[in-house]
Amino acid sequence: MNIELITTESSETDLKTELSLLLQRYPANHNTNLQAWDAADEYLLKQVHEQGRTDSNIAIVNDNFGALSCGLNRLLPDAQLYIETDNKTSISGINANFNSNQLNIEQLNWHTSRELLPKSVTLVLMKLPKNLSYFSQQLVRLSQVLPEGTQVLIGAKAKSITPTVIQLFTDNLGPAKASLAWKKCRVISCLSDGKVRQNEKNKQWQIPEYRLRMNNLSNVFAANKLDIGARVMLENMPKGQFDTIIDLGCGNGVLGMRAAQLFPDADIHFVDDSEMAVASTKQNWQANNFDEGRGYFYWDDCLSKLPTNVEPDLILCNPPFHQGEAITDHIAWQMFLDAKRRLKSGGLLHVVGNRHLGYHIKLQRIFSNCKTVASNGKFVILQSTK
Template sequence: MSQNLQINTLNLQLSRYPQAASSDLRAWNAADELLVEFIDNLDEAPATILLLNDEFGALACALMAHYRFAKSNIYWLSDSFVARQALTQNLQANQLNSDQRLTILASTSAMPKADLVLMRLPKSLNYLEQQLIGLQASLSAESQFACGAMLKGLPKSVFGLFEKHIGNVSTSLAKKKARLLFGHYTGVQSTSPYPKRWQIADYQWQLNDHANVFCFGKLDIGTRFMLENLPQGEFESVIDLGCGNGLLGLRALSLYPRATVSFCDESLMALASAKNNINLNLPEQLERCSFNHDNALQHQADQSADLVLCNPPFHQQNTISSHIAQQMFKDAKRCLRSGGKLIVVANRHLGYHPLLKSYFGGYKLLASNNKFVILSSTKR
């Protein structure tokens, strides 16, 4: 469902992606509104604008719709497949032609020189630090830099990162539980610690994680529990769904020597991390792997897998929601062949049992401890 964002002369119809799963949630928040008001009050239009972490394309649409920015070159950088799809969806809904003014960049790309940087504060402090270090090559003393943040997601450590990697930071007054942070670049130069090398001694794995990967630089306890309880079998096609840094798929390559393994995630940095980690530990097995930037398994073929492994997230961007797990389970059923299995690890309190029963007709408890359960459902 699209909703109306109206600020001064700006009037946009915006929706989240995917629409059906989030019809009651807006595609922007008060931090976006503050950024739109900020650009509306600029004295002159910058020649080059860099947008970072524009969650559902609201900022890009605002710039594209504003006549003052008709000659500005706009660079849009995001790690998220969902954000990219939402951007395309909302540009089309508002009949905004991106033509040659809007350039989409991958999160692993270098940042261009910019007269104005507009950022939505990312949830991950590691990713924020990586982006601030990357911006040192983009900013000059004359550049303007505004970052929109909701107060509930603005820890004091953010200000320390700005001061360390940008130089100076000031803030706007709070409005609707949001505020802007203004970065004033002073020429500081930092050495990036990303990606990070680390290891898991239990499996003799050497790992190399990008900044925005889930459970960066450490082994998630749910993933550890699932690694210890993967099913036995002669599987030929395995999907690591929401792969993160690829540990489940990495283990699958060893356990199922005949299987191809598809790593799927909506984060580009997750896929880059997964590929790094296969290359470090099982480089001879890369030909058995594919890496797919996707929303769950939206673009994966029907009846193409024997086994889907999943440690589902329970939030989209900064919003807690069960719809991602629902989409993952629904897509897994479509992609599984008859007799194929979905294996899920989850916190006990999340209660995925009814969902699995509704999609698959039932489930089995494979393992449990005081925090997690591992559930198995078979496609009939």
Template sequence: MNDRMTAPWAEYELARFPEDPRDRLRAWDAADAYLLRHLAESGTPLTGSVVVVGDRWGALATALAAHRPTQITDSFLARQATRANLARNGVEDGAVRLLTTRDTPPGRVDVLLVRVPKSLALLEDQLHRLAPGVHEGTAVVGTGMVKEIHTSTLKLFERILGPTRTSLAQQKARLVHCTPDPSLAGARDANPWPYSYQLPDDIGMLSGRTVINHAGVFCADRLDIGTRFFLRHLPHRRGAGRVVDLGCGNGVVGTAMALGDPEADVVFVDESYQAVASAEATYAASAGGRVGGKAEFLVGDGMEGFPAGSVDLVLNNPPFHSHQATTDATAWRMFKGAWRALRPGGELWVIGNRHLGYHMKLRRLFGNSELVGSDAKFVVLKAVKR
């Protein structure tokens, strides 16, 4: 949905990525608007190195493009949305420097604007990475909806950067004001990310092997119950073929398939840069010595870019949230992308919560859906491209 955001100095036409005329979710919210109002009303000098972290759909980067900011995001979709929104509003190429959470951040930060992420771990990692560039004169302001900012959020800012206070709420949004304390430079703990742990001994091929998680990836310190259930029901196949771990997260499922089918080429794909980095590290730690098939690691928009008929098997645990909103739009796009990329006879295997009703979507798209396994919470489904 295209929508207009009013900032104190202009209006901006914004959209999420990929654009979907049926999507009623906006590309900005009250937290973005509150931050922009504060910057204008407070007279915060937007000079020097302006860094915007966690900008969800490019609303902040677009509105601040005249100040040539650096945007840092973990989301491929947010990065593409930013590019599209900058072009939509006539911003010249190169006005905004686009970095990912895996890139080296600027060495000096004069203005730091943080859209508080859902993941406290991702916030911790990014503040640690940015802290060396923050100095006594840096203006640091965070923004988020009231339900996104907790005591633990404020404590992170205080522990890593300096004293912190919050604003009054406006339209259910709040600001976080932080005053950098240079004396913390020698006292702050080291960045704890990435984090590694050993898998339990009762999950088959991956038993006892190592998982490595970068900050912000789901279930950073343990194997989640959904993935554990999926591992018990993965297909048993041997021989050369192309397998895709779609929405790979830390890569546990794709790594299990690589170990179980050494001749298969396994592609790990996710829209999160942190996730793909985690998958690559997990694979290297647990399956890097296998002889036979190759492993490929891609950050991208689902199955976009895979030629039609180029894939034999897709494994998928689709998300059903987009930030704070519950939606099946991502799952539906993943299923359609898998159908297009699969060869005739190729299979899509999906795990999901029982109540999500994925079997109906698969039947509508593939014409079939088989229940492979179920328990009180999860179902594993298989659909075959006829």
């Protein structure tokens, strides 16, 4: 990422400097032309520079792979950076980019999207997430800590900044105004009005045919209703005898909870990149009265940190086909590779996917076998055996 930063020295002289960083997405994937940053990241850093900010405590919210954190550390090397993220892969990406750019990792302080940022923060840089109910909750949490007049700069594609989004600022944090567009992006500047808001309770819902009650945090996939792919999976669960089951990319935990009903002696391990997903799954597990001793919960990137003593004989997986706004199949790949690595010999990977995604080709390559066990017009259920 190369950004030209202009400092006006006097009415006649402009001083041009370049902020240059080498940034990679996480996991680094050389077979993609997807970038690790976007123009909204650049625009936010330009604004900080042009405003001549010298804050020593800055919060960064929703930084995907570290473009904002690395850029700010270059601009203000002594500032403490408080990073709020829901994703394990963002933490790994930010750390990796800090290291490869020889930046000082000691300046980073980590917060999940359920924790409050410190009151000492005097500037917040934020990327607008796709999920607006998650975004509203993030603004509400900011209203609980930011003193009146604290500036929050939000970068986004110009087309995403609708009147609804501007209204969310006014309702949840304070007055906001959008900048001129630059490279099809805008920065919204919002000033905290110092009034503390409270988050609304999450919606509870049921899946009556399986007697499951759900209650999820805002950034969870299918937080308010059953995903259609998950429904097809529930209608076509594997048959057999299983002792150790993994729900890989568990979201709200529905697949693993159904497995817990069908295989009452099995331990169920739930894994997701979203901290809110893992927390919601744990809450759903308890609310549905599953045995505490049978449920295990991991905030992890695929199976990278799964304890070595876990030896699954079944992995259930409804893989994601995007990362943030980018459509990509590399997480599905990683999930399938990790499943092959961790399954017991003879163990089963049971996958649901959109027919057009062609997961059977990947599974055949990785496992040398892949069987279609069910399908409808839109989805297929695939099984590979280790």
